[in-house]
Amino acid sequence: MTSAQKSRRSIAVTETGKRKLREAQNRSGGKRITYENIEETLNCRVSRSTIERFFRGKAVDIDNAISIVEVLGLDMEEVVDIAIYDKIRLR
DSSP states (O other), rough: OOHHHHTEEEOBOOOHOOOOHHHHHHHSHHHHHHHHHHHHHTTTTSSSHHHHHHHTTEEEEEHHHHHHHHHHTHHHHBOOOHHHHHHHTTT
């Protein structure tokens, strides 16, 4: 996949999305879900550095974003710009 193709499949969280990710990360029965926990849950299919980038609001591949969001029990619509998300999915 070329970098131009990859950038068309990348998505970042919104400011509200960053807050929701942090809230989900902290609500696991009082025990914080770490980046390492997320990476382990995903059987290392998504690297910790990618998870960190996503939490900081940097764009990552949409498949990685979906995986991260699902581990936290959220929906993509809660954390990303839905118009951008729909546009990428329709490609």
